Amino acid sequence: MKFFLDSAHVHEIEHALNMWNLDGVTTNPKHIQASGKPFTKVIQEIAALFAGTEKTVSVEVNPHLATYEAMVAEAEKLAALSPNFVIKLPATEAGFKSIAVLKEMGIRSNLTLVFSAAQALQAMRMGAFYVSPFTGWKEANGEETLDMIQDIVTIRDNFGFDTEVLVAAVRNGRQIVDGATAGADIITAGFAVYQEAFDHPYTHLGLARFQSFWDQTPYE
Numbered sequence: 216m217k218f219f220l221d222s223a224h225v226h227e228i229e230h231a232l233n234m235w236n237l238d239g240v241t242t243n244p245k246h247i248q249a250s251g252k253p254f255t256k257v258i259q260e261i262a263a264l265f266a267g268t269e270k271t272v273s274v275e276v277n278p279h280l281a282t283y284e285a286m287v288a289e290a291e292k293l294a295a296l297s298p299n300f301v302i303k304l305p306a307t308e309a310g311f312k313s314i315a316v317l318k319e320m321g322i323r324s325n326l327t328l329v330f331s332a333a334q335a336l337q338a339m340r341m342g343a344f345y346v347s348p349f350t351g352w353k354e355a356n357g358e359e360t361l362d363m364i365q366d367i368v369t370i371r372d373n374f375g376f377d378t379e380v381l382v383a384a385v386r387n388g389r390q391i392v393d394g395a396t397a398g399a400d401i402i403t404a405g406f407a408v409y410q411e412a413f414d415h416p417y418t419h420l421g422l423a424r425f426q427s428f429w430d431q432t433p434y435e
């Protein structure tokens with residue numbers, strides 16, 4: 216199971232690479248805007264952190280683009296900036312078509328804004344490198360997500376698609392575990408989500424207790 220960081224903050228990515236054995240990064244227009252830097256500058260800064268590795272950085276095309284020709288043209292420009300880039304495309308008819316065209320060109324795609332197994336199936340049929348079902352958004356809307364992830368993994372395995380299932384918009388440790396138990400390949404979550412998921416109050420309580428026993432015991 217791979218852990219990606221959903222962020223465009225270079226300091227967060229550096230910390231996750233150094234301390235968490237991070238496997239990759241996903242960005243979106245929200246994260247890019249939050250970085251406070253121009254789009255091209257920040258994606259190149261992130262790419263530099265992964266130069267010479269096989270790890271991927273997902274970068275989204277301009278969300279205003281409506282035709283596959285325009286999406287493919289922008290994807291080609293972005294992919295030329297770094298061999299680590301995987302191009303995020305929306306789960307629209309033009310996005311699906313772009314996946315297939317880009318695959319022919321040797322450019323990897325990440326189908327984003329996926330909210331159903333049917334959308335994921337079409338992405339896999341068209342040759343997506345990653346498919347990104349959004350759990351957090353669905354759960355905020357009162358919808359289940361575990362069944363959807365299980366269905367996507369089952370469909371992928373039934374037909375032998377080589378697409379990796381990337382569970383996105385993950386908001387807590389339970390959703391990370393849901394992705395893992397459902398057999399997804401990758402989780403992407405924000406910095407604070409991982410920090411909280413890796414932590415537990417009993418760990419600190421237990422550490423304090425053990426420190427107290429340690430302090431009351433001679434070493435030799």
Ligand code: E4P
Nearest residue numbers: 221241242243347383384385
């Ligand atoms: C995934 O690739 C997306 O960038 C991300 O998870 C979208 O949701 P969020 O920004 O609301 O977390």
